Amino acid sequence: MDRPISFMYFSLLTLPMKIAVYKEQKFRTPLDMERSIGLWVDRIGYQHQDRAVIPSFRILGQYAALSVEAGSGRLEILGRPPLPLRLGDAFLLFPSLPMRYRPDRDWEIRWIVWNGPEADLLLKIGCLAEGQPILPGQAGAVRLAFDRLDPLMDRPDRPALLARKTLLLT
Numbered sequence: 001m002d003r004p005i006s007f008m009y010f011s012l013l014t015l016p017m018k019i020a021v022y023k024e025q026k027f028r029t030p031l032d033m034e035r036s037i038g039l040w041v042d043r044i045g046y047q048h049q050d051r052a053v054i055p056s057f058r059i060l061g062q063y064a065a066l067s068v069e070a071g072s073g074r075l076e077i078l079g080r081p082p083l084p085l086r087l088g089d090a091f092l093l094f095p096s097l098p099m100r101y102r103p104d105r106d107w108e109i110r111w112i113v114w115n116g117p118e119a120d121l122l123l124k125i126g127c128l129a130e131g132q133p134i135l136p137g138q139a140g141a142v143r144l145a146f147d148r149l150d151p152l153m154d155r156p157d158r159p160a161l162l163a164r165k166t167l168l169l170t
Contacts, residue, residue: 030116034161038118041164043111044149050106057098062115063128064093067139067146071107075133076100083134090138094123094130110146114168145170 030040042062048070057078073085078098085091085101093099095115122128135141145167152160152167 031156031161033158034165035116037116037161037165038121039116039165039168040114040161041149041153041168042113042115044113044146044153046108046110046146048106048108049103051103053102055100055102057100059096059098060093060113061095062093062113063095063119063123064111064113065142065145066091066093066101066109066111067142069108069110069139069143071103071105073101073103073107077133085134086136088137088139090135090142092128092133092135094128094133097130099133110143112142112146112149112168119168 030042034040057076067090068085068087070087072087074082075085075091076082076099083091091101101109119128123130148167149164152164
C-alpha cells in the first residue's frame, strides 16, 4: 500500500570540533503513482553551515538543486578544478558524479533532491548539463520551488503529486 513517509527533523548537532550545524529535511518515499509518471521529489531541506568540516566526495545517486542564500563557497567535482559559488547562485548535483561542496566561511543553503527516469531524460536532452553545474544568480528559482514544494511534501493526493512534478520541471 502506498503511503508517504512524513518528514523528519534533525535538530542542532554538535560535531567533534564543537561546531553547530542545523539541518532540517523533509523526506518522502515516492508513491507507486509517482514512479509511474517517472519523476518525484525525494527530499527538501535547509542548512546553515560553517567551514569547520570538509566533506568527502560523494555520489548522491539522485539529482539535486541547491541555492546559496548567504555566504559563498566552493563546488568540487572529482578530477576537475574547484568552482566558486557566490551568494545568489544555484548549483546542481548529478547522480553519478563524485561531488562535494562547502562554504568559504559559513553559508546558508537550501536544496531539492529528485529522481526518476524523466530526470535522466532531462539530462539526456540537455535541460541539465553536467558540464555546467553552477547556475549564476538562480538561487531565487530554487527558493521559490522549495517554498511551493514545502506544503506538498506530505500530501499523497494526485493534485499534489502533479504539482511536485510540475515544480521540478519548471
